[in-house]
Amino acid sequence: MTSGADRTELRRRYEERLQLRVPAELAALSELSLFAGIPEKARDKVLEKVRKYMHFAAYRRGDVVLREGDYGDSAYYVVKGSAEVLLGKPAAADRRAAPRVRGGAHAASAKGGAKPGASGMIGRGHVPGTVILSAHPAAEIAPGGRAVLEAGEVFGEISALSRYPISATVRAASDLRLLQIRLPGLRMLQAASKDFKKFLDTRYRERTLGRHLRGVSLFEDVSPAVIDAVREKAELVAFQPGQVIVEEGAPADAFFLVRGGYVKVSAAAGTSELAITYLRTGDFAGEAALILDEPWPFTLQALEHVELVKITREEFRRVLAAHPPVEEKLWAATLARLKQRGAALQSPVSSEYMRMAMDTGLIHGESVLLIDLATCTRCDECVRGCADAHAGEARFVREGQRYRNWLVPTACYQCTDPVCMVDCPTGAITRAIGTLEVQIDPSTCIGCSNCAKRCPWGNIVMVEQEETRPDGKPIEVATKCDLCFGRAEGPACVQMCPHGSAVRISFKDMERVVSTLK
Amino acid sequence: MSLAEVLRPKVPRNLHATVAASFVALALFLFVSWRWAWSPKRGLGLAFGIAAALVYVLEMLYPARRSRARPLGTALRYLQAHVYLGAFAFVCVVIHSGLRFPGGTLGWLLLLLSLWTTASGLFGVWLQKWIPAAMAGGLQVEALYERIPELVEGLVAEADSLAAEGSDALDRFYRQEVRDRLGSLSPSWGYLFDVRAGREAALDPFRRMRAYVPQEDKERLEDLASLYTDKLELDAQLRLQGVLRRWLWIHVPPAGLLMGLVVVHVFAWVWY
Numbered sequence: 001m002t003s004g005a006d007r008t009e010l011r012r013r014y015e016e017r018l019q020l021r022v023p024a025e026l027a028a029l030s031e032l033s034l035f036a037g038i039p040e041k042a043r044d045k046v047l048e049k050v051r052k053y054m055h056f057a058a059y060r061r062g063d064v065v066l067r068e069g070d071y072g073d074s075a076y077y078v079v080k081g082s083a084e085v086l087l088g089k090p091a092a093a094d095r096r097a098a099p100r101v102r103g104g105a106h107a108a109s110a111k112g113g114a115k116p117g118a119s120g121m122i123g124r125g126h127v128p129g130t131v132i133l134s135a136h137p138a139a140e141i142a143p144g145g146r147a148v149l150e151a152g153e154v155f156g157e158i159s160a161l162s163r164y165p166i167s168a169t170v171r172a173a174s175d176l177r178l179l180q181i182r183l184p185g186l187r188m189l190q191a192a193s194k195d196f197k198k199f200l201d202t203r204y205r206e207r208t209l210g211r212h213l214r215g216v217s218l219f220e221d222v223s224p225a226v227i228d229a230v231r232e233k234a235e236l237v238a239f240q241p242g243q244v245i246v247e248e249g250a251p252a253d254a255f256f257l258v259r260g261g262y263v264k265v266s267a268a269a270g271t272s273e274l275a276i277t278y279l280r281t282g283d284f285a286g287e288a289a290l291i292l293d294e295p296w297p298f299t300l301q302a303l304e305h306v307e308l309v310k311i312t313r314e315e316f317r318r319v320l321a322a323h324p325p326v327e328e329k330l331w332a333a334t335l336a337r338l339k340q341r342g343a344a345l346q347s348p349v350s351s352e353y354m355r356m357a358m359d360t361g362l363i364h365g366e367s368v369l370l371i372d373l374a375t376c377t378r379c380d381e382c383v384r385g386c387a388d389a390h391a392g393e394a395r396f397v398r399e400g401q402r403y404r405n406w407l408v409p410t411a412c413y414q415c416t417d418p419v420c421m422v423d424c425p426t427g428a429i430t431r432a433i434g435t436l437e438v439q440i441d442p443s444t445c446i447g448c449s450n451c452a453k454r455c456p457w458g459n460i461v462m463v464e465q466e467e468t469r470p471d472g473k474p475i476e477v478a479t480k481c482d483l484c485f486g487r488a489e490g491p492a493c494v495q496m497c498p499h500g501s502a503v504r505i506s507f508k509d510m511e512r513v514v515s516t517l518k
Numbered sequence: 519m520s521l522a523e524v525l526r527p528k529v530p531r532n533l534h535a536t537v538a539a540s541f542v543a544l545a546l547f548l549f550v551s552w553r554w555a556w557s558p559k560r561g562l563g564l565a566f567g568i569a570a571a572l573v574y575v576l577e578m579l580y581p582a583r584r585s586r587a588r589p590l591g592t593a594l595r596y597l598q599a600h601v602y603l604g605a606f607a608f609v610c611v612v613i614h615s616g617l618r619f620p621g622g623t624l625g626w627l628l629l630l631l632s633l634w635t636t637a638s639g640l641f642g643v644w645l646q647k648w649i650p651a652a653m654a655g656g657l658q659v660e661a662l663y664e665r666i667p668e669l670v671e672g673l674v675a676e677a678d679s680l681a682a683e684g685s686d687a688l689d690r691f692y693r694q695e696v697r698d699r700l701g702s703l704s705p706s707w708g709y710l711f712d713v714r715a716g717r718e719a720a721l722d723p724f725r726r727m728r729a730y731v732p733q734e735d736k737e738r739l740e741d742l743a744s745l746y747t748d749k750l751e752l753d754a755q756l757r758l759q760g761v762l763r764r765w766l767w768i769h770v771p772p773a774g775l776l777m778g779l780v781v782v783h784v785f786a787w788v789w790y
Contacts, residue, residue, distance in 0.1 A: 373653065374655070377650055381593060385593075497592075497594065498596065500528065
């Protein structure tokens with residue numbers, strides 16, 4: 001455990017870092033080559049609008065800017081100085097291939113990556129190895145090696161836009177001045193400037209898209225030449241929350257691959273709309289309609305800000321012509337999709353749960369605690385068990401949203417893309433690659449509450465400690481459910497419920513959700 | 519919830535095993551008592567007595583499930599073992615006494631306490647099945663027991679400001695007929711039988727008042743009725759959660775007394 005003095009030192013450094021972040025002044029921004037593509041007449045107006053999402057930040061040599069495994073919400077433009085990119089050992093990537101599941105509390109999904117047969121209605125993809133450093137993709141750096149980013153380079157934008165975990169650590173190689181552009185600013189700049197969008201898209205296309213395509217089972221055996229051709233032709237498109245991407249019945253003219261965000265898939269059933277499934281990063285849609293030459297059998301709608309890779313019908317057909325095995329996979333996927341659509345139409349319950357999961361945000365959860373109120377005796381043994389497992393401090397509250405007989409307590413969902421991990425100044429909040437548990441190290445948490453403010457579900461709580469700061473105020477530490485990490489028996493809340501009312505489920509596994517909640 | 523649903527065992531095989539073991543024990547007793555004279559002090563009669571005493575000791579270890587539920591793995595298994603072994607122990611006690619009424623005061627006390635402890639335990643099982651299902655099915659509001667008074671205060675504060683924004687008629691109605699009842703918890707025992715007991719009658723004044731408030735206050739009146747409904751649900755939560763917590767008072771102290779008397783009984787048998 002870190003002493004109070006160490007924590008105070010960490011806090012002092014954080015406050016110093018905040019002071020080194022200065023608002024971006026218009027005059028300084030206008031001079032940057034990054035924005036040269038914005039038409040001169042509109043430049044000041046655009047930058048004025050986006051300015052609130054931008055800061056200049058100074059780093060001393062050796063300071064860490066981005067940490068491997070964290071999540072980012074900003075792109076960084078190197079204004080002055082240089083940064084080094086350090087790639088960790090490959091062991092971490094290996095762990096990702098076989099997620100660790102403890103205590104039997106979480107049913108490991110039998111579904112593989114993007115195997116058509118297992119994918120059902122919509123292909124489920126996976127992203128093998130993640131790349132965020134568009135300036136120097138991890139693939140170009142030897143494991144354990146380093147690369148240097150000089151003035152004029154941009155990094156971090158792919159993690160911010162696609163919500164991939166950061167794949168390499170970036171450290172200041174000299175005294176460094178960066179322009180930090182937060183995600184809303186990035187999106188506004190993309191919308192305001194074709195050149196800026198093209199700049200980011202080109203980098204994504206050159207550095208990451210090929211890898212992204214390879215992550216989709218349909219393309220995994222396709223030759224590099226075809227991948228290159230698709231990469232060149234693919235269009236990168238973005239949609240706002242609620243925006244309809246394609247409408248059921250419209251002519252199918254493209255294949256879509258999700259680059260970031262969540263997409264709802266629904267179909268009309270009489271006068272109502274039936275939620276069939278959802279898509280997230282690495283998932284795809286559209287191939288069935290293309291090979292069957294039929295209109296879209298469902299509607300795709302952005303649940304949040306969504307980034308997609310769009311491959312036109314012609315390009316898609318070229319891939320099919322060049323690689324007949326792809327078509328075989330497509331037929332298998334199509335069959336599975338049609339079965340899933342039929343099942344959704346016949347099982348309104350499944351559709352209802354799907355809609356509930358989308359509406360409440362539970363689709364983000366990898367391990368959501370649910371309590372069956374029809375059998376729960378409100379004895380609070382779950383809370384006591386949690387407290388016993390965490391030195392007397394329970395990590396959840398038996399209060400929260402209710403859906404039918406089920407209570408969703410205020411307990412961390414262990415999100416697929418944990419936004420709480422963005423912007424932790426000391427790296428206290430972590431998730432080991434390939435594991436479910438997002439953990440907060442109390443010895444390095446300085447109580448800035450960035451994570452608590454970011455959690456959309458209010459599942460992170462700031463708890464006062466006995467230690468005090470030099471000014472006499474008590475130190476606060478962020479706490480959250482960590483699935484009783486390290487406890488051989490798994491989460492205590494589930495184990496200690498005497499009535500079997502507490503369960504943990506992943507909303508990725510709708511079959512289990514339906515069988516549990518029915 | 520139907521009676522059949524309430525009586526449905528969570529783990530049917532445990533019930534089947536307990537019933538089977540009880541039948542085997544009874545058959546054994548009938549056979550042995552038919553061939554030989556039955557005595558609680560020797561042979562199989564003594565064995566059943568020892569078995570019952572040992573099971574009672576195990577029963578008293580129920581709180582030891584915390585914090586890791588070892589060696590049974592989960593608290594659910596602990597509770598299942600507690601319930602079914604407890605029921606089987608009572609069967610052993612009855613067989614130990616040779617299906618006869620005991621002779622002395624201690625014997626009577628032991629039998630009655632065994633009966634009481636087992637019956638109160640099974641009553642608890644029924645409550646724990648009945649009440650949660652009734653609450654989940656009939657109540658929309660879910661609240662932590664300890665927070666109910668605070669939540670009611672919140673409702674009163676909200677209702678106060680709502681009524682103050684309305685017309686004099688609405689405010690007067692609220693002050694005279696609603697506020698006191700809204701602010702005081704009245705957890706009726708009737709909730710045990712019907713979680714919505716008395717709701718229609720309690721909301722009747724709101725329906726009557728609807729004809730007398732100006733048009734612009736009708737929505738406020740609806741909101742007040744909604745707050746009052748929440749309060750009625752909190753009353754029900756308080757009563758039902760209270761019962762779920764307090765039934766242990768009729769189970770645990772007698773069980774403790776039973777264990778004390780079992781020790782005296784064993785001591786008396788060894789000594790004399």
